[in-house]
Amino acid sequence: MEGHGGFEREVFGIMIETNRLILRLMNENDIDDMLKIFTDENVMKSFNLQSFSREQMKKWVDRNLDHQNKYGYGLFSVILKSNQELIGDCGLEHTEFEGKPCVEIGYDFLSKYWNQGYATEAAKAVKDYAIEELSIDSKSICSFIRKNNKASQRVSEKIGMQKIKEYKAYNISRYLYAFSKEYFI
Secondary structure (H helix, E strand, O other): OOOOOEEEOOOHHHHHHEOOOOOOOOOOHHHHHHHHHHHHHHHHHHHHOOOOOOHHHHHHHHHHHHHHHHHHHOEEEEEEEOOEEEEEEEEEEEEEOOOEEEEEEEEEEOOHHHOOHHHHHHHHHHHHHHOOOOOHHHHHEEEEEEEEOOHHHHHHHOOOEEEEEEEEOOOEEEEEOOHHHHOOO
C-alpha cells in the first residue's frame, strides 16, 4: 500500500503505512525490541525513570495487549521501512482526564531517531486512523506531556493540538494537549 495514511488489515493486526513508517499492532514478540527503547538512557532520562527490566517490559507489553483486547485499539509498534527496525511505539489509550473519558495519543522512540520527524509522522497517522477508522471524536483525543518535554509538545502542536491546561500528576508538572478546549474545560 502506497501513500501517506494508508490503512490495511493484516494477519498481524491493523497496519498503518506512512511514507517512512509501518505501524502495526504491538504483539508479545516485541518485548525485546521495546526493551531497547525502555533501556535507552536518553528515553528513560526524559521520563525521570530507571531502565526497565525484561520482566517490567513484559508487564508493560501485556498491559497494552490487554488494552487492545478490551478496546480494539492500543499501541502500534513503529517500524522504519528503510531498515525494518522497530524504532518506537505510537498509539491510543482509553483513559480519562479529571473524570472525562478521553483517548490519549502517546509515543516512545529510540533516542537515535529523535528530531527526524518520526514521532510527528506516526502521531499524525494514528490521529487520522482514530478519527477515520475508529470513529473516535477528535474532541476527546488528548496527550499528557511533561512540562519540560518541549519535543513532545512540538509534536502535539504539529498534529493540530493545543495546550489546554497545566496540571500535576504523580507530583510531576504536565500539560494537557487536545484538539478541543471546550471538551476538557
